[in-house]
Amino acid sequence: MVDREGRLARFIAHHADPIGHLVGILSGARPRFRDGCYLYVSDRGLARLILARRGYAAITFGHVIVAAGYPADRIWRHELRHVRQYERLGCAFLPLYFLLYRRHGYGAHPLERDAASPTRLFEQ
Numbered sequence: 001m002v003d004r005e006g007r008l009a010r011f012i013a014h015h016a017d018p019i020g021h022l023v024g025i026l027s028g029a030r031p032r033f034r035d036g037c038y039l040y041v042s043d044r045g046l047a048r049l050i051l052a053r054r055g056y057a058a059i060t061f062g063h064v065i066v067a068a069g070y071p072a073d074r075i076w077r078h079e080l081r082h083v084r085q086y087e088r089l090g091c092a093f094l095p096l097y098f099l100l101y102r103r104h105g106y107g108a109h110p111l112e113r114d115a116a117s118p119t120r121l122f123e124q
């Protein structure tokens with residue numbers, strides 16, 4: 001059994017989690033729990049603007065993953081790598097991600113390359 005505080009602590013385990021829950025809710029999806037993360041699947045609402053219209057499959061905020069469709073294993077593993085990056089980088093993740101995105105774009109982004117690579121920048 002998990003008490004109310006435990007459930008809340010699991011629901012918001014990282015500072016970026018509320019952003020992910022907000023994106024998921026504004027996409028008209030209900031969360032499911034998978035591998036210690038919350039997954040929202042939707043191609044409507046905010047997910048349509050952020051993901052589907054830009055050709056992205058999923059986006060991660062802390063322990064919350066919003067996906068345009070139910071994620072294939074390869075995509076799920078990629079997003080779980082981002083979860084580990086959030087855990088290691090803490091509050092620095094989002095500013096660092098956007099800073100590196102401006103400099104490198106998506107394809108050469110160091111955190112994206114790490115998430116796509118069999119060798120990891122951060123071990124568990």
Ligand SMILES: [Zn+2]
Nearest residue numbers: 078082112115
């Ligand atoms: Zn990625």
